[in-house]
Amino acid sequence: EVQLVESGGGLVQPGGSLRLSCAASGFTVNSNYMSWVRQAPGKGLEWVSVIYSGGSTYYADSVKGRFTISRHNSENTLYLQMDSLRAEDTAVYYCAGGPYYYESGGYGVSFDYWGQGTLVTVSS
């Protein structure tokens, strides 16, 4: 059974930092397209960041330069270092993973598995 378990959320002041973790079991982090997706209170899903199986990383413009995605292969864990946090970063953060491919129908990113989410609240 696949499990993704996030931790590290909490209340932080504007300008502060937090590090989120996503521990995986039954699923290999470094063999899949691993992302962080967030959901502000009462809002929809927003993709935040990705680390490809090859190690390349990409970020949404809204977090570029402030967030850093990484992974620890031997611990099978995904991380998100969040610095210079703003009120608008308040959200439930989910780690999600699955295959990434390019086929006849174009590019595909399938978030087959999701964690339960961890709440980050940025407030003074």
Place this chain on the structure above:
Amino acid sequence: QSVLTQPPSASGTPGQRVTISCSGSSSNIGSNYVYWYQQLPGTAPKLLIYKNNQRPSGVPDRFSGSKSGTSASLAISGLRSEDEADYYCATWDDSLSGPVFGGGTKLTVL
């Protein structure tokens, strides 16, 4: 504003068939696969449809997906009370070089 456009709400009575639309552009839906996710209240999203119209193991065949040009649709037949949830479409966007989500549709079973 989301890159993909969904109606904010939809509704139906038990047993009915409802469809949820997702509109995009040539740089996303028009050239890539579409996915649908179901988010039950208070839970994480769950993959419902992948590669436009494929169902993961365990997803009832009451759920079906389709794509035409720069739009996609999710159809739910034989509506049940447990289908009451938020539904999100998603795809890859060539211009943004990343995945994008629709704004979500809240389905109410009357």
